[in-house]
Structures are given as C-alpha cells and as structure tokens.
Amino acid sequence: MKRFSCPHCGTRAYFHNLLCLCGEDLTYDPGARRMVAEAAPCANRDSLACNWSAHRDGALCQSCAMSRVVPVLNVGDNHRLLASAERAKRWVLANLAEWDWFTDADPGRRPRFLMLSEHTGGRDQQITMGHADGEITINVTEADELIRLKRQLKLGEQYRSMVGHFRHEIAHFLFDRLKVLPDFLPAFRAMFGDERADYGAALKAHYADPRDPGEDYITSYATSHPHEDWAETVAHLLHLTDVADSFCSTHLAMPGVPDDYHPYAETDAYRLLTIAAEITIAVNDINRALDNSDLYPFVLTVPVRHKIAFAHGWLQGHLARSDGKAA
C-alpha cells in the first residue's frame, strides 16, 4: 500500500484514517488514489467508518456499493464485524485498482458481495465463503480475530486473514472476467489443469484427505481443484505485490531493490517475486527479534513462481488483452 498524506497539513495519513492530527477530516478518493479535501463522503462514513468518497453514481463509495447484502446490524457483534470486513475489502479493492480492476477505465462487470454473519438473531447459520455468478459470499463473523484464529488452527492453515479471504474470493470472480478473453482458457488449462473437473467431488476428497502441497502448489487447499489453485495463486500474487509495494513506500532500502521501484508497475513477474521474497526473508528476521511468527511462511518453488507469473500477466494486462471491451 502506498503512503498517503493529509491534503491540509501534509502529515502522514494511513489508508483507513478518518481524521488527521490537525483536526481535518480525511477522505480517500479511490479514483485519484489519494486523500482529498472537499469530497462528498460515503454514506457509510459514520456508521461503518468508511473513509472513501461517494461515487458519482450515488451516496455510497464504490466499495460499499458492491455490498448488496449486509447482516442484521443490531444482532451481537455484527456491526463491528461488518465494519472490520469492509475495511479489508477497501484495502484489497485499492490494491486491484493499481492494475485497473473496477476503476473508471475498466468497462467490465463488478462483483456483488453478500456480507453475511453467522449470527442472524435467530438460529445461527453456517456460511460457506465462495463465488458464484458474480456474487461473492463473505462470512463477516471471521472478522473476529479469535474465531478466525481457532479456525486457522483447526484447518492447519499457515495464514488466514480477512484481506486474504477477499483476495481469494475476488480471484474466482476475476477468473470469470478473464475466461472470455482470447487465449486465456487454453493457457490456463495448460498451467492449472481442466477447471471443468467435478468441483463438489474434488472439495469432498480434499477435506477427507488433504494433500501435501509438494513442489507444485502454494498451499494444500490449492491442490483440491484448478479453480482453487488459481484463487490461491492470485491471492499470493496480491499478498507479495502488496508486501513489496508497502516496503517501497516506507523508503527502506535493501540490496537488489532499486530506488524508486514500483511493484505494481513491474512487468517482469519473476523479478517482482524475487524482490518480494527477499523482503519477506528480511522481515522474518526482524519478527524473530520479538518472537513473532514469520511475515510470510510460504516457499515459492519454481512451479509456483510460473503460476504466479501467469496470473500476474493476465491481472496486470487485462485491459490491453480485452481491447477495451467489457468482459
């Protein structure tokens, strides 16, 4: 994530800040990708602490406008959990805007989010996060850190976060956008396998007996089906690009990272991955000083790098490859 500053006094402003130390309101303009003065605020500013400006099409910002269903807010912690989940969503959408996904320059479809809670006021409901026909279901209950951590341990996952959930589920939506572009599907199938394989059976087999990721997959879940391999691969591309971008925004220096390096503008995915991996190794060393866990506990094998590079080419180049036509 880039660094932002207050348009009034120039002090550093963090992405989610609503107020500057100087007392001025902060509003993030997702089109301009900076904090602006004098913008109409999103209608969810007070209720959900959304600091984005309203989109020209209405009272909500473009992120809140994508949330078509929200939980009953006066039940349990739903209000706090939704606000927290929406924060993670804005972060991921701001990352994707760097490659012109869902910006004004992008004529294609937008996802619709069903932001659901397990707590409905009546009987608790089970929620499966996922994507189908442009609708992304997010379980806001997982914005509760303790609940999420328990599930992470139970599932034996190395990493689980709301930002990660959004990156993964949006990746499924991006597959649907990309699959209609010339040449995408044959190249995808050569790299990830045939996504027409029985999805339900594949997931059942995975949960009955999870496979080791080995050399070819980034996570165990990625082994379950080509669709999940793609979603995990894209999520890791987004993790690593954002790690590199955040590192560069701090103006920290490291051998091998050029001054004035712009990770989202990098066209050589392998170079981006090498740089991001070096950064994660360095930060892991710092984390050990406090006995914290590793920043990025994954190994980027050669086959995994090829998959991430494939996803990078399509995610970064989608507008050029679609010839400006809506996909």
Ligand SMILES: [Zn+2]
């Ligand atoms: Zn200020």
Ligand SMILES: [Zn+2]
């Ligand atoms: Zn908003």
Ligand SMILES: [Zn+2]
């Ligand atoms: Zn998935």
